[in-house]
Amino acid sequence: MSEFFVDPSGDDSWPGSETQPFATLDRAVRAASETTGAVVVQLRAGCHFLTDPLEITRGDIAFQAYGFGTPGQEAAVVSGGRRITGWQHREGSWVAEVGDLDTRHLSVDGRRAERAAIETLPGAATSTDTGYVTDVTLNWQSPADVEFVHRGVYPWTEARCAVASTTVDADGATTVTMAQPAFDHAHTLYHFAWDGHSSRGPGLPTRIENDAAFLTEPGTFVLDRSRPGRHALRYLPLPGEDPERTVVVAPALEVLLRATGVAEIAFRGLTFADATWLRPAAEGFLHYHGGNYYTGGRVDVVTIEADRSWVTVPGESSAIPACVRIEDSTGVRIEGCRFTRLGATGLGLTGGADLVVRECDFDTIAASGITATGSRDLVVEDNRIQHIGLDYSGAPGIAIDETSGCTVAHNHIAHTPHCGIVAGSAQGTRILHNLVTDTLTALADGGGIYLSGSQGDSADNGALVRGNVIEDVHTPYNFGLYTDYGAAWVTVEDNVVRRADSSSVLQVFPPLDNVVYRRNFWDADPVGSDDVPAGVVYEDNTTLPDPAALDAATGTLRAMAGPRRDGIGHLELG
Structure with a gap:
């Protein structure tokens, strides 16, 4: 095994030894590419600034903080x-x-x-096809840098649209012209009716950002x-x-690190920090659901009640990218790392197999903590994820989609503006013994744990949601445990839900199919439990409105939920 050392006070002309370390990670990666056999890159304490994304294209390599796993482990930060x-x-x-x-x-x-930022447009403001008009003069110093935030166009959405220009007429009224094509796309996407009353477009902004006047x-x-x-x-x-x-x-960077098509790589004890994401300012961010956004193209209509209630949904959407990306790789281990101050999603896993994310901390992140798409045999366990979705409120703490054999276990997800854990269509998903607290702090119509679509094609390869504790789901119109939108082949058992608007819901559209709710504890009956639909089995569940009684009945389940660090299940997050 070869070892290279990197120290911000080193020199790239040195050999990369412990006594003569490299100065940059890029130099260490180049040295590793010229070396055969296993390589360990040891990062000494300090901030390792990147001028370009770190591209990992060889396998059998580990990057770790010097002294990882010992009391002398050094604090190494990889910064963009x-x-x-x-x-x-x-x-x-x-x-x-x-x-x-x-x-x-x-x-x-x-x-x-x-x-x-300011809260909204001052004066009496109205929407137009190209922007807004308000009856007061807006003395913005750099209007083309201003961005409008539209929270709650749908209860689960939050859009961002840039301003192109402002003009003031002789009477002092201001016309705000929005950047295109984003504003036109917003009128295409956000078009809905409820109980016969229709609406089109994003409406008035709920927040306006980035001008010196603010x-x-x-x-x-x-x-x-x-x-x-x-x-x-x-x-x-x-x-x-x-x-x-x-x-x-x-x-300054949007991507800190990208590993593509490699095998047997590891990241241990590192902090990944300081990345941005520029797309919203340039082309708008037309959020629909979760971490996805609309970029134009086909929009479909989902009818809820003929001629009275319907919503539009994008035919295709894009996903918020990640600042650390692992693509089509196998045998990846990410352990004891921290992801913080990141302007998009923290860690993105695409494709690949035999992936482990263990005992990491994710905090202060603009979008999701962890996303996985199309991966096989993924384990996400004993992580702490909090204060995410700071710019993109629909982004969940952990999101998986089109995965196979994925296990999400013993994590603590806290302080999220929408869902805690989201599972889209997949096979063999296991969501076990997670602690999910303080979710849906901004948007509505979601859950502490949310599943939608088919989760398999039989009981053998369906989803199992077991032993999770969900507490404090905040906005009105939410569900602690939410099987939604045609969820199928899901078993939900031995979970605890309290202080949600609704503990769960059994009657959704499209309807649930082969979904079992068994031996769960909650402080309120799920919506629809008095008239259980044909596709649902509802048995041996317990409703205990009294908090003391619920605590007494669920002590063992609550003790097992959350990260197993130092033998502690229930960790407090700030």
Whole structure:
């Protein structure tokens, strides 16, 4: 086995030994590609800044923090960011010229800074086919950098559309023209009727981001791109922050690492941080469900009640990308890592087989923590996932789709704006002993654990949802355990649900088929349990409205749920 060492204070002209380490990960990867046999790349403490995504194209290689698994393990951060210096004081804020840097995110001393924003359009505002008109003058300094957020177009959606320009007429009214084609696409996608009342388009914004005129809350920032090649970053500091001491990092890369078509690779004890995702600012983000968004093309109509209630759904959609990507690879182990301050999904697994994500932390992420599509024999266990979906509220903590033999077990998912765990059509999925708390904090019509579509073609290869604890599902119109949209071949047993709007639902459209609810405990009867539909078996479930009685009856189940670190099942997350 060969070993290479990387230290931010090293030198790429050195041999990469422990006493003469490389300075960059890129140099270590090149050295590994020229070496036969197994390779371990040891990362010493510090921030390992990347200038380009790290491309892994050879197998039998491990990247790990120096001293991994020992009390002396060092803190090694793989960052796609760029440190911002040269601040000048202007009207109480800090301003730095950053060249052609484009980013949607910023971290200050390791804290995610929010983009400056206002709640909605001021004055009396109305929608038009091309944008909006309001009866007041909008003194925005860089209108083409402004972005509208539309939360709740459907209860489960949140769109983002960019502004193209603003004009003020002689009476002081402002016309806002939205960027295309996103705004036209929004009118195509968001077209629905409910009880005979129809609506088209995204409606008025619920939040407006990124203009210096909005910079009133300490700890927020804006990026002004009105001067090509001389973009200006402006930050309003918190009390006590000093530009000489405060570390400000702007994510510059969209992808930190990509491993493609390789076998037997590992990542151990590393922190992946500081990446952005630029698509929404350029072309809009027309969210429909989960981590998917619409880019144009066919839109289908789903009829709920003839001539009275229907919704439109995209014929095809794209998925929010991941900042760390493992594609068509086998024998991958990701252990003890942290994914934080990322502008899209944290970790994306596409295809491949024999994949393990174990004892990792995912936090402060714009979209999902983990997504897997088309993978086989995947294990996601003992991870902690919290404060995700910060920019894209529909993104769940863990999302799997078209997988085979996937196990999601003993994870703690907390503080998510929509669902905690989502499983689309798959085979042989096992969702076991997870602790899911504080979900659906922003959007509605979802669940702490949500499954839709066929989960197999028999009881032998269907989905098993067992031993999970779901607590505190917040928005109105939600379900703790949600088998939805034609879910089939699912067994839901020995779970605990409390403090949800509804514990579960048995009557959905399209209807459930070969779904079993057995030996579950909850504080309220599921919707439809008084008239169980033909495709559902509902037996030996217990409803205990009294919290003390529910606690007493479910102590063993609750003790087993969540990560098994140091023998502790129920971990508290901040």
